Amino acid sequence: MERKICKILKNENLSGNYYFLILENNFKKIFKPGNFIHIKIGNNFLRRPFSIALFDREKIGIIYKVVGKGTDELRKKKKGEFLDILGPCGNFFPIYKNKKVCIIGGGTGIAPLIFLSKVLKKYGNDVYFFYGARDKNLIFFKLLLTGINYIFSTDNGSYGKKGNIFDVFKNFEENFQVIYGAGPEILLKKLSIYSENIPVYISVENYMACGMGLCYGCVIRIRKNNGYEYKRVCKDGPVFKASEIIWD
Amino acid sequence: MERKICKILKNENLSGNYYFLILENNFKKIFKPGNFIHIKIGNNFLRRPFSIALFDREKIGIIYKVVGKGTDELRKKKKGEFLDILGPCGNFFPIYKNKKVCIIGGGTGIAPLIFLSKVLKKYGNDVYFFYGARDKNLIFFKLLLTGINYIFSTDNGSYGKKGNIFDVFKNFEENFQVIYGAGPEILLKKLSIYSENIPVYISVENYMACGMGLCYGCVIRIRKNNGYEYKRVCKDGPVFKASEIIWD
Amino acid sequence: MGLNLEITLGKIKLNSPLILCSGIFGFGNENIKFIDERKIGAIVTKTITYEPWPGNPQPRIYETNYGMINRIGLQNPGVFYFMRNIFPKLRKKYKRVFVSISGRSEKEFVEIIKIVSKKRIDAIELNLSCPNFENEKKMISQSSELTFKIVKSVKNETDIPVIVKLTPNVTEIKEIAISAEEGGADILSLINTIKGLAVDFKKMRVIDGGLSGPSIKPVGLKCVYDVYKVVNIPIIGMGGITCGLDAIEYFLVGASAIGIGSGFYSNPQIIDDIYKTLKNFLRKNKFKSIREMIGLLNEKKENF
Amino acid sequence: MGLNLEITLGKIKLNSPLILCSGIFGFGNENIKFIDERKIGAIVTKTITYEPWPGNPQPRIYETNYGMINRIGLQNPGVFYFMRNIFPKLRKKYKRVFVSISGRSEKEFVEIIKIVSKKRIDAIELNLSCPNFENEKKMISQSSELTFKIVKSVKNETDIPVIVKLTPNVTEIKEIAISAEEGGADILSLINTIKGLAVDFKKMRVIDGGLSGPSIKPVGLKCVYDVYKVVNIPIIGMGGITCGLDAIEYFLVGASAIGIGSGFYSNPQIIDDIYKTLKNFLRKNKFKSIREMIGLLNEKKENF
Numbered sequence A, B: 001m002e003r004k005i006c007k008i009l010k011n012e013n014l015s016g017n018y019y020f021l022i023l024e025n026n027f028k029k030i031f032k033p034g035n036f037i038h039i040k041i042g043n044n045f046l047r048r049p050f051s052i053a054l055f056d057r058e059k060i061g062i063i064y065k066v067v068g069k070g071t072d073e074l075r076k077k078k079k080g081e082f083l084d085i086l087g088p089c090g091n092f093f094p095i096y097k098n099k100k101v102c103i104i105g106g107g108t109g110i111a112p113l114i115f116l117s118k119v120l121k122k123y124g125n126d127v128y129f130f131y132g133a134r135d136k137n138l139i140f141f142k143l144l145l146t147g148i149n150y151i152f153s154t155d156n157g158s159y160g161k162k163g164n165i166f167d168v169f170k171n172f173e174e175n176f177q178v179i180y181g182a183g184p185e186i187l188l189k190k191l192s193i194y195s196e197n198i199p200v201y202i203s204v205e206n207y208m209a210c211g212m213g214l215c216y217g218c219v220i221r222i223r224k225n226n227g228y229e230y231k232r233v234c235k236d237g238p239v240f241k242a243s244e245i246i247w248d
Numbered sequence C, D: 001m002g003l004n005l006e007i008t009l010g011k012i013k014l015n016s017p018l019i020l021c022s023g024i025f026g027f028g029n030e031n032i033k034f035i036d037e038r039k040i041g042a043i044v045t046k047t048i049t050y051e052p053w054p055g056n057p058q059p060r061i062y063e064t065n066y067g068m069i070n071r072i073g074l075q076n077p078g079v080f081y082f083m084r085n086i087f088p089k090l091r092k093k094y095k096r097v098f099v100s101i102s103g104r105s106e107k108e109f110v111e112i113i114k115i116v117s118k119k120r121i122d123a124i125e126l127n128l129s130c131p132n133f134e135n136e137k138k139m140i141s142q143s144s145e146l147t148f149k150i151v152k153s154v155k156n157e158t159d160i161p162v163i164v165k166l167t168p169n170v171t172e173i174k175e176i177a178i179s180a181e182e183g184g185a186d187i188l189s190l191i192n193t194i195k196g197l198a199v200d201f202k203k204m205r206v207i208d209g210g211l212s213g214p215s216i217k218p219v220g221l222k223c224v225y226d227v228y229k230v231v232n233i234p235i236i237g238m239g240g241i242t243c244g245l246d247a248i249e250y251f252l253v254g255a256s257a258i259g260i261g262s263g264f265y266s267n268p269q270i271i272d273d274i275y276k277t278l279k280n281f282l283r284k285n286k287f288k289s290i291r292e293m294i295g296l297l298n299e300k301k302e303n304f
């Protein structure tokens, strides 16, 4: 993990409350899909975690939704300003090769999945990306990649199938060898049922303080023997096997 | 007293740590020399007081020195941004007419005196302005007005007389009918000795919280009978008769 | 909208739950434009003592991280002067006037009560956070016994509702709150400033006083939350309120009214801002009155 | 520059006055690049209990104004696991290792001490801010008697220096500090978190825990300032330190060393930053060592 002061290359509104932030990449480490960065924003005491949506030699990108104090301040940052970044944080999605894989997500969960889909494609997988949104304008077409099979759904039917993305996925005919998910907890819970037969990896979120595995603030319950143990989302996660998690 | 959100028209470095800030004047009230404004800067809990150096229908100006957190943040504000301003605060210098008056000050004390000199001149006074600075580059020539007799001194002799402005004033031949002062406490103390014969008005500074006469945080000791009472710099001042003050 | 923000504090009806904290607004007689009396439930005066007090020498205030420290030292002109020259103005200006008082002995408390009770004041607030009480090293509200004793003697002396204001600098504020209630307190005010210290590097000295402002909000909320569970009298919650959401937090953990303190110095239009947010919040959540949100986040009352 | 930042804490020599606070750095075995062991005087482990503790359910943390609240609940694998599997790594990595412990009874304290004393640890820190001690409603360090008792029994059991860490949630911390000293404490750690509460609007619930971060600095400074006057043992000062100037404030009011706490989460390079500022400060003010600035802003020691 490194701490860098990164220049903002772009901070643009995608639509609604969603923004796309691109930072100059001056990290030595390679970031992997599932990793997140921990950003110090203004006078907020704690940093704020965001999944990596884009990563290459020059750039690091995140997609964020304005939901509170920190993200509202982030929104106001301009190109050329600097941000204090900690990263790469957390673990990452295991990458399979030459498989038929499903990626499914919605909301801000799309962010890590975009990066993931790019890498999975590179490794020869046949990638089906189930992309759920509330409305057509919350589908970020310009961030999508070629060579990936997108299946869309919107709550209001303004694009793709009408309804929940999980239902679309459920009724889909293909047999996948691996499932990757991120987004609303309810979606992640539902995905767990597939984990009996095939690997299901999901990225979970939790309120964080350190982001480095030190404070034990971000723990979730993970199956252990007949009981559970608390594991840290920031360090042992954010990617877990869906089967391991004990949901509240 | 009003609270206004004012647009920054200019925020320029004068020289060294000194800056000149001009705000759009959207106040209804007329500001008078000696008045100050109380500025909310960034996340600092308390506001910061600054004397008015310039005032007209369109503009309000202050001269400030960067000395700490607040002023350092203020320095970074750019034209077009907005500041949360409380004003006019405090009392003001009494304005005489057609007199031979002395104005004496140094450091940031110059700020209220520039505004004062303008008004005194308007009221037909013969104005002598004793202006002390550490170095020539800390004399803000471009802020000076015509029709006023300036007498300069610098600590290093780089402009005007060499030495302290009080010494220059002391050895000056004219007899003044009123003295006005602002600046370092040591100067203000020395001016007090003249107050036996003629009115000496000085603007004093103190650490402030409310700036509205409410918290009793900014008090100084003022003569009362044989003892003293605490008076508020922000409300009963900042201008006091030099003879009233009991210096610590 | 018929929505109003009326509340009751025991027998006292207020047309707004916003109360101006003691000491924040001077003696209340300054002409501060930003205070819209219609949006104010009550004003609490700066604490008044029997004799005039000069207050502390400088330094008296210092800024801290999201807060400030003060050691004003109860500068005030004494109860006689206050009741004669200042109180009548407040009476005219505000619908409800609460007079804050403090004494250095039980006798002084009683004497002051006698004097203030002659006028039509709406409540007396006992500031029990005054150090140097009868040569004890403690403040009154740092001792259950003293709190009980003083509240009781004051209650014996007057029919005016008595608010008891407590310091958070105690091992267990629930115990003190219970003693105040047992002594006869009608209302509690929580919290006074927290003991704190700042270092002034420029002058190389310390400012040893009471901490207020946003940084103490979690402590104020915790005190209100805890005390609400063990008493049956209403609580005025204060400490670090700077916006409407802060006020709502206090209601949700058990406050019946909230005090506007040093947040006013940061934003003198805080009263309008909070008032507006409260109205919107009630409307949005379909609450009919402030009362409906009081204590919503508290578990059931506990036996202590 | 020959300037070094060495200090002594009683008999313990540290090559830096920067101490990593208990609970902030997990068990100290994470591989955190930002911690330069040469700039660290000592690491204090997360508090270890006799049996493994799972810790509290969510929510465990929440941000406040310039601070945070935590209720981790001492999640730890128990003293046996810790001493066998984690401690050896710390021993190798850090020059000085202080082990923080807590117990639910006097007996548990003694048992733990016996176990940890078998290894070469540099000091034991007693975290006396654990609630639920022998069914009392108080923390140990909220009672002079309990503090004295526990410190004494621990001291009887071990020759390792004992640090006693106190809660600020008391009526008079000076009394507790004196009891700890009388019980045999070698060093004091001031302060643990302050009781605080935050409201999570989104989930409509409260987070009731311990407040830390910049907002509590005035309280930490006040405690150190007060306690310094009445004890003769060194104090590790902590609470809200986020930069070198904060650390210097603690030294000036009486701390012999300072603890790096949740400020690390905000700025993981805080150690380098503070270290550098301290060096510069010594040089600029012509101090030869940290020792020379300890307590400079305190008045003389007082009799209590």
Ligand SMILES: Cc1cc2nc3c(=O)[nH]c(=O)nc-3n(C[C@H](O)[C@H](O)[C@H](O)COP(=O)(O)OP(=O)(O)OC[C@H]3O[C@@H](n4cnc5c(N)ncnc54)[C@H](O)[C@@H]3O)c2cc1C
Binding pocket: A036, A048, A049, A050, A051, A052, A062, A063, A064, A065, A066, A067, A068, A069, A070, A071, A072, A108, A111, A112, A204, A205, A206, A207, A208, A238, D063, D200, D201, D202, D203
């Ligand atoms: C591993 C991880 C990856 C994430 N990736 C993304 C991403 O790619 N894009 C994105 O928009 N968001 C992401 N989030 C969520 C994001 O961190 C929060 O939305 C953000 O911290 C809120 O900050 P705020 O100051 O605006 O909100 P606050 O004012 O702090 O709080 C607003 C609300 O957001 C909740 N919240 C605050 N912090 C977090 C947090 N760390 N996790 C979850 N909820 C929180 C609070 O409980 C509160 O209800 C991620 C979170 C985690 C843990």
Ligand SMILES: Cc1cc2nc3c(=O)[nH]c(=O)nc-3n(C[C@H](O)[C@H](O)[C@H](O)COP(=O)(O)OP(=O)(O)OC[C@H]3O[C@@H](n4cnc5c(N)ncnc54)[C@H](O)[C@@H]3O)c2cc1C
Binding pocket: B036, B048, B049, B050, B051, B052, B062, B063, B064, B065, B066, B067, B068, B069, B070, B071, B072, B108, B111, B112, B204, B205, B206, B207, B208, B238, C063, C200, C201, C202, C203
């Ligand atoms: C009536 C009045 C008029 C003033 N007019 C001017 C002016 O025209 N130009 C100008 O440059 N300055 C003026 N000052 C001083 C100015 O207010 C302070 O320099 C400023 O508040 C410092 O803020 P800071 O956050 O940068 O410093 P901080 O980081 O808060 O403190 C840095 C140092 O400045 C001192 N300080 C902080 N606040 C004040 C204060 N209110 N008064 C005096 N010292 C303070 C502190 O004690 C500290 O030593 C005036 C002060 C008063 C009371």
Ligand SMILES: Cc1cc2nc3c(=O)[nH]c(=O)nc-3n(C[C@H](O)[C@H](O)[C@H](O)COP(=O)(O)O)c2cc1C
Binding pocket: B215, C021, C022, C023, C024, C046, C047, C070, C072, C074, C100, C127, C165, C191, C192, C193, C211, C212, C213, C214, C216, C238, C239, C240, C241, C259, C260, C261, C262, C263
């Ligand atoms: C400048 C100042 C003066 C105060 N004077 C008094 C006082 O005279 N009596 C009193 O009971 N409380 C006094 N207080 C405490 C406040 O009434 C209030 O309890 C405290 O400031 C916490 O609220 P806040 O954080 O919103 O400021 C004073 C506070 C400040 C900041």
Ligand SMILES: Cc1cc2nc3c(=O)[nH]c(=O)nc-3n(C[C@H](O)[C@H](O)[C@H](O)COP(=O)(O)O)c2cc1C
Binding pocket: A215, A217, D021, D022, D023, D024, D046, D047, D070, D072, D074, D100, D127, D165, D191, D192, D193, D211, D212, D213, D214, D216, D238, D239, D240, D241, D259, D260, D261, D262, D263
């Ligand atoms: C997440 C977290 C966990 C903590 N765990 C412990 C602990 O296990 N034992 C202990 O004595 N103190 C613990 N503390 C308290 C700190 O050691 C320190 O006393 C306190 O945070 C004040 O310092 P700060 O304001 O610099 O954070 C913890 C603090 C935090 C924030």
Ligand code: FES
Binding pocket: A207, A208, A209, A210, A211, A212, A213, A214, A215, A216, A217, A218, A219, A232, A233, A234, A235
């Ligand atoms: S956020 Fe601190 S352990 Fe995960």
Ligand code: FES
Binding pocket: B207, B208, B209, B210, B211, B212, B213, B214, B215, B216, B217, B218, B219, B232, B233, B234, B235
């Ligand atoms: S600053 Fe509050 S009375 Fe002057």
